[in-house]
Amino acid sequence: MDKVFALVDCNNFYASCEKLFRPDLKHTPVVVLSNNDGCVVARSREVKALGLKMGAPVFQVRDLIEQHNIACFSSNYALYADMSNRVMTVLEQEAPQVEIYSIDEAFLDLTGIDAVYDMACQIKAKVDQYTGIRVGVGIAPTKTLAKLANHAAKVYPATGGVVDLTERERQRRLMALVEIGEVWGVGRRLSKHLQARGLHTALDLADADPKMIRREFSVVLERTVRELNGISCLELESMAPTKQQIVCSRSFGERITQKNELKEALAKYVARAAEKLRQEACLAQVLQVFIRTGVFNPNERHYSNSASVKLSAPCDDTRAFLAAMEPLFESIYRPGFRYAKAGVMLTDFYQPNTYQTDLFYPEEDRERSKNLMGVLDKINRQGRGHLFFAAQGVTPQWSMKREFLSPAYTTNWNSLPKVY
DNA sequence: TCTGGGGTCCTAGGACCC
DNA sequence: TCTGGGGTCCTAGGACCC
Numbered sequence: 001m002d003k004v005f006a007l008v009d010c011n012n013f014y015a016s017c018e019k020l021f022r023p024d025l026k027h028t029p030v031v032v033l034s035n036n037d038g039c040v041v042a043r044s045r046e047v048k049a050l051g052l053k054m055g056a057p058v059f060q061v062r063d064l065i066e067q068h069n070i071a072c073f074s075s076n077y078a079l080y081a082d083m084s085n086r087v088m089t090v091l092e093q094e095a096p097q098v099e100i101y102s103i104d105e106a107f108l109d110l111t112g113i114d115a116v117y118d119m120a121c122q123i124k125a126k127v128d129q130y131t132g133i134r135v136g137v138g139i140a141p142t143k144t145l146a147k148l149a150n151h152a153a154k155v156y157p158a159t160g161g162v163v164d165l166t167e168r169e170r171q172r173r174l175m176a177l178v179e180i181g182e183v184w185g186v187g188r189r190l191s192k193h194l195q196a197r198g199l200h201t202a203l204d205l206a207d208a209d210p211k212m213i214r215r216e217f218s219v220v221l222e223r224t225v226r227e228l229n230g231i232s233c234l235e236l237e238s239m240a241p242t243k244q245q246i247v248c249s250r251s252f253g254e255r256i257t258q259k260n261e262l263k264e265a266l267a268k269y270v271a272r273a274a275e276k277l278r279q280e281a282c283l284a285q286v287l288q289v290f291i292r293t294g295v296f297n298p299n300e301r302h303y304s305n306s307a308s309v310k311l312s313a314p315c316d317d318t319r320a321f322l323a324a325m326e327p328l329f330e331s332i333y334r335p336g337f338r339y340a341k342a343g344v345m346l347t348d349f350y351q352p353n354t355y356q357t358d359l360f361y362p363e364e365d366r367e368r369s370k371n372l373m374g375v376l377d378k379i380n381r382q383g384r385g386h387l388f389f390a391a392q393g394v395t396p397q398w399s400m401k402r403e404f405l406s407p408a409y410t411t412n413w414n415s416l417p418k419v420y
Numbered sequence: 421t422c423t424g425g426g427g428t429c430c431t432a433g434g435a436c437c438c
Numbered sequence: 439t440c441t442g443g444g445g446t447c448c449t450a451g452g453a454c455c456c
Contacts, residue, residue: 101455101456102455102456103456104456105456184454184455185453185454185455186454187453187454187455188453188454189452189453189454190453190454218453220453220454
């Protein structure tokens with residue numbers, strides 16, 4: 001039986017979440033900013049119409065923002081994550097198989113369902129009714145084509161937000177209209193190379209020789225070509241695969257010049273990364289840390305370095321990672337720079353009980369570690385940062401700038417929206 | 421002066437083995 | 439003057455995604 005995938009994608013997701021609780025902004029242009037209120041990372045429909053670019057640094061578009069009275073919001077991930085969960089819950093109720101692909105997108109497996117188009121319309125209506133979030137739906141025999149169908153649902157309002165691309169003729173008609181860079185898996189670099197070879201539209205890519213594509217580009221792009229021709233190469237992955245790395249990094253609200261402050265920042269990221277690791281129920285053996293100055297100012301001396309260490313055994317104890325971080329930091333720190341960003345990465349993951357233990361680390365210590373971390377996490381689930389390590393410092397001067405943060409409307413009792 | 425954060429996969433090349 | 443062949447594993451870097 002032919003496969004049928006649907007891609008459901010929330011419209012302007014972050015901006016929509018902000019608007020949801022601010023009916024007064026219903027027709028106002030809205031942008032959501034990255035951490036430190038640095039870049040534009042989401043735009044409402046009105047803002048897109050104004051031509052304000054995704055990823056634009058705020059200071060470069062400040063005039064445009066003032067001129068059009070664009071409402072700015074700092075990223076409120078607590079809100080977006082909760083709204084995302086609500087949307088995904090509806091999808092899981094409506095569809096037999098769901099792959100949550102990102103915070104605002106999911107693939108559905110609708111193979112074997114008659115009247116797929118009607119079902120997609122129903123799902124769209126239900127998400128809107130239950131969450132207030134508008135979605136677009138693209139239907140096709142492969143994931144790559146479903147992405148393309150979803151793109152069409154967005155670009156052509158006449159579609160009403162649902163596009164069924166099951167028919168080959170429709171697929172080809174659409175692909176002829178779509179630039180090659182819009183294809184899922186074709187980024188900026190590939191786009192340039194492909195255009196240099198005379199391939200400009202999605203259809204050009206679909207009609208390219210897969211053997212040539214593999215030889216000249218990669219096996220990944222070859223798969224894309226086949227997918228564009230209706231041959232499904234990418235399965236629905238309804239089980240979230242276990243993570244292979246955990247990264248925690250931040251740009252600072254202000255440049256750091258003090259050594260101890262930089263170390264405290266790293267300690268904080270180590271603690272957060274270890275917490276995430278325990279949430280995943282994983283153990284990690286390699287810790288990497290990095291620090292760097294700003295990268296954009298050409299008049300400034302630049303420095304960037306990283307170092308990593310392999311622990312004697314995989315673990316998930318924050319204390320062990322903190323102890324390992326210190327010498328790494330000492331080895332890469334250089335005084336006299338204005339540091340802009342730092343981060344840590346955990347890799348080399350193991351499942352508990354499937355690894356070689358450290359001969360000199362007794363079982364009872366492991367038990368105590370597990371209990372201690374358990375208590376730590378339990379307390380911090382009541383509110384992040386209730387309990388922390390002294391190494392993290394108590395009065396960070398460098399914390400993130402979030403000047404335009406909206407309330408945690410859906411996840412904090414004290415921030416529930418009030419209706420008068 | 422001010423430019424985000426967190427992931428995955430693939431490939432090429434080097435080290436090493438027999 | 440002439441110096442093999444076949445393989446694995448690891449890492450860094452590059453591409454992509456949201």
